[in-house]
Amino acid sequence: xxxxxxxxxxxIVHMATITTISQSVGANRIVPTVSIPYPVGNPELGEKEGxxxxxxxxxxxxxxxxxxxxxxxxxx
Numbered sequence: 001x002x003x004x005x006x007x008x009x010x011x012i013v014h015m016a017t018i019t020t021i022s023q024s025v026g027a028n029r030i031v032p033t034v035s036i037p038y039p040v041g042n043p044e045l046g047e048k049e050g051x052x053x054x055x056x057x058x059x060x061x062x063x064x065x066x067x068x069x070x071x072x073x074x075x076x
Contacts, residue, residue: 002014002022002025002026002027002028003025003026003027003028006028011028011029011064011065012027012028012029013029013030013031013060013063013064013074014027014029014030014031015030015031015032015033015039015040015056015060016030016031016032016033016039017032017033017034017035017036017039019032019073022071023071026071027071028068028069028070028071028072029060029063029064029066029068029072029074030063030071030072030073030074031056031059031060031063031073031074031076032073032075032076033056034052040052040053040056040057041053055076056076059074059075059076060074062074
């Protein structure tokens with residue numbers, strides 16, 4: 001689905017724990033996440049979890065504004 005949406009000129013960021021799957025489905029912008037039960041968070045961090053989430057969202061926004069020609073992983 002990611003690749004189909006991008007055909008219409010809408011950039012997509014695929015945030016996923018298993019980045020190899022993202023690459024295999026043709027996602028161009030990939031942001032790795034934390035874990036399967038908590039993809040964009042880590043409850044063990046307590047109050048600092050918000051900082052982690054903000055970093056991930058900022059990285060996804062950076063990926064959206066970056067031109068790519070092939071699957072690219074944007075590390076947080």
